[in-house]
Amino acid sequence: MSKQFALSDLVDDRPDDGVFRINRAMFRDPELFDMEMKHVFEGGWLFIGLSTQAEHPHDFFTGFIGRVPIIVSRDGDGELQCFVNACPHKGVRLVQKKCGNARRHVCPYHGWTFDSSGANKNIKWKKGGCYSEAFDSENHDLAEVARFGEYRGFLFASLNPDVPSLEEHLGEASKLIDLLADKAPNGLELVPGRVTFTYAANWKMQLENCADQYHFTSTHPSYIRILEQRAKEEADEVVKSSIGASDFWTENASGVTGGTMSFDHGHVLNWGIMPPSSAIADFERAEELAEEFGEARRNWMFNMRNLTIFPNMQIAENASSQLRVIRPLAAGLTEMQTWCIAPRGESDEARRFRIRQYEDFFNPTGMATPDDTVCYEEAQLGMAEQERPWLQGHARGMTATVEGGNEYADMIDVKPARSVLADAQLCDESLFASYYRAWAERMKEVVA
Amino acid sequence: MSALSPSEAAEFLYREALLLDRGEFDAWIELFTRECLFWMPAWRDDGTQTEDPDRELSLIYYRGRKNLEDRLQRIRSGFSVASEVLPRVSHLVSGVLVEEASDDRMKLSSAFVVNTHDVRVNRSHAYFGRYEHELVLQDGEWKIAGKVIRLLNDTVPTLLDVYSI
Numbered sequence: 259m260s261k262q263f264a265l266s267d268l269v270d271d272r273p274d275d276g277v278f279r280i281n282r283a284m285f286r287d288p289e290l291f292d293m294e295m296k297h298v299f300e301g302g303w304l305f306i307g308l309s310t311q312a313e314h315p316h317d318f319f320t321g322f323i324g325r326v327p328i329i330v331s332r333d334g335d336g337e338l339q340c341f342v343n344a345c346p347h348k349g350v351r352l353v354q355k356k357c358g359n360a361r362r363h364v365c366p367y368h369g370w371t372f373d374s375s376g377a378n379k380n381i382k383w384k385k386g387g388c389y390s391e392a393f394d395s396e397n398h399d400l401a402e403v404a405r406f407g408e409y410r411g412f413l414f415a416s417l418n419p420d421v422p423s424l425e426e427h428l429g430e431a432s433k434l435i436d437l438l439a440d441k442a443p444n445g446l447e448l449v450p451g452r453v454t455f456t457y458a459a460n461w462k463m464q465l466e467n468c469a470d471q472y473h474f475t476s477t478h479p480s481y482i483r484i485l486e487q488r489a490k491e492e493a494d495e496v497v498k499s500s501i502g503a504s505d506f507w508t509e510n511a512s513g514v515t516g517g518t519m520s521f522d523h524g525h526v527l528n529w530g531i532m533p534p535s536s537a538i539a540d541f542e543r544a545e546e547l548a549e550e551f552g553e554a555r556r557n558w559m560f561n562m563r564n565l566t567i568f569p570n571m572q573i574a575e576n577a578s579s580q581l582r583v584i585r586p587l588a589a590g591l592t593e594m595q596t597w598c599i600a601p602r603g604e605s606d607e608a609r610r611f612r613i614r615q616y617e618d619f620f621n622p623t624g625m626a627t628p629d630d631t632v633c634y635e636e637a638q639l640g641m642a643e644q645e646r647p648w649l650q651g652h653a654r655g656m657t658a659t660v661e662g663g664n665e666y667a668d669m670i671d672v673k674p675a676r677s678v679l680a681d682a683q684l685c686d687e688s689l690f691a692s693y694y695r696a697w698a699e700r701m702k703e704v705v706a
Numbered sequence: 707m708s709a710l711s712p713s714e715a716a717e718f719l720y721r722e723a724l725l726l727d728r729g730e731f732d733a734w735i736e737l738f739t740r741e742c743l744f745w746m747p748a749w750r751d752d753g754t755q756t757e758d759p760d761r762e763l764s765l766i767y768y769r770g771r772k773n774l775e776d777r778l779q780r781i782r783s784g785f786s787v788a789s790e791v792l793p794r795v796s797h798l799v800s801g802v803l804v805e806e807a808s809d810d811r812m813k814l815s816s817a818f819v820v821n822t823h824d825v826r827v828n829r830s831h832a833y834f835g836r837y838e839h840e841l842v843l844q845d846g847e848w849k850i851a852g853k854v855i856r857l858l859n860d861t862v863p864t865l866l867d868v869y870s871i
Binding site: 319355356357358449450451452453454455456457458477479480481483484487488493494495496593597598606609610613614616617621622623624625627628629631632633635636 | 741746747748749750751752753756759760761762763764765766767768769770772773776777779780783784785786787788789826827829860861862863864865866867
């Protein structure tokens with residue numbers, strides 16, 4: 259395949275010169291977008307859901323890998339499987355519902371029938387169909403995705419068979435999933451109620467924003483003022499804020515307040531010190547967690563942690579706990595599917611508290627997220643500039659980045675490829691390089 | 707006092723809508739009781755709406771007018787880029803039914819379409835669904851003790867604030 263783009267025109271990655279820059283074309287070019295769908299989203303590991311979304315035999319849920327509809331189904335033996343959600347006959351999407359329980363799936367068009375393990379159980383009027391032997395020798399089952407794997411309840415799949423193992427893909431970043439899973443001895447679940455929103459900008463705006471500590475005080479001052487006011491008033495009818503109860507993000511906080519970790523294959527973590535407090539829903543288990551895991555690891559479970567598993571999964575543990583799935587629709591249009599992710603079996607009070615904090619901050623109908631998404635859209639407009647194509651937004655922290663981890667990473671035995679320990683005003687941007695290096699790796703067939 | 711007649715009840719809802727259309731938020735918020743419920747449930751994956759706001763997610767769930775006051779403060783703060791150029795809105799309320807009525811408490815149901823125009827990006831969108839209002843008589847005035855907004859097209863294009871529904 260001919261290379262249509264030169265990598266050096268898109269990503270200016272010269273660590274020895276202290277340069278890491280991204281071309282605005284990365285956010286706006288429709289041809290590049292089509293290539294991203296094929297090679298980034300349909301060409302490698304993608305997060306597709308939680309195992310608890312299909313818990314019992316014959317439970318299923320549907321979604322997309324890139325542009326391709328998929329179904330995740332638990333068969334009669336309890337095995338999870340992932341198929342392309344399209345009938346082999348005419349390509350019709352087999353299952354329309356978002357979730358459910360069914361032993362059989364019947365195609366709405368010509369009635370071909372499949373069981374919950376994807377096996378074809380009936381071709382309507384097969385005997386009378388005068389099919390050739392060639393047809394009979396074809397496989398009529400649902401197409402399995404090339405790779406499918408689970409890590410502690412998190413499900414990933416790839417349409418491309420030529421990818422590293424899931425274990426290798428997640429690498430050391432899996433230990434940050436451990437931190438979430440260990441906090442939930444009865445498993446993690448999605449609180450009922452999926453919230454979906456779109457924004458008119460490139461998917462990489464969301465990819466970056468989750469790891470962007472720099473924007474918080476300048477994008478959300480209206481929210482911060484409300485937190486300050488609420489702290490003074492202490493009214494019962496408004497929800498207490500975990501962010502308001504910590505100071506890692508404030509201009510005057512001193513010492514190490516957090517930092518970043520970058521991992522191979524594009525995963526990153528932006529974190530901040532958030533001491534265990536009654537402003538966090540998990541506080542009811544703070545002592546128990548310290549006994550079980552030790553104080554250092556317990557404290558990490560309470561820290562602000564924005565984790566991205568490249569390219570489409572983000573878990574934000576800050577104002578509450580959110581799972582975000584990024585689904586690009588066009589170069590300038592992105593769909594976000596979002597859920598409140600929570601430990602099973604927490605008390606009614608903790609659950610209620612978690613949900614109220616979530617709605618307040620994370621919802622597109624809340625008081626923070628719209629200020630982010632509007633900024634993405636304004637950025638998308640500015641991406642049209644061509645005279646000076648190189649963005650200046652990936653430069654902070656360049657001289658603070660070290661290879662490997664640091665004493666905080668050691669506390670949870672994580673060995674990142676690179677890390678930054680930060681005071682409140684450092685707000686590292688060098689971690690974004692990890693995204694774009696993974697992007698380049700997935701795009702290497704078409705961008706080199 | 708006695709319950710509002712069906713036409714008076716409809717007029718009450720039209721006036722509430724007009725205050726939002728005109729951006730008269732102080733007068734709008736005065737329509738609510740201090741302990742009011744303001745609730746927009748989310749949708750579960752099975753196509754039903756969330757019913758228990760303490761165990762399930764809502765798009766908005768407030769008990770207490772103070773929360774609406776916070777929303778208005780953010781909208782008018784000058785520090786929220788999403789609220790800097792306020793979208794223009796036009797609420798169409800119709801099919802108003804009096805579901806229950808006593809001398810001091812009423813339940814109304816209605817259908818709504820809110821046409822919004824986001825001036826910032828020259829983008830129009832219509833939110834639609836159903837309202838369920840609970841009105842109570844307080845000191846001789848009918849107030850909103852509860853407003854449930856059942857949003858049917860719940861994929862939110864960029865933003866949805868209290869004036870958009």
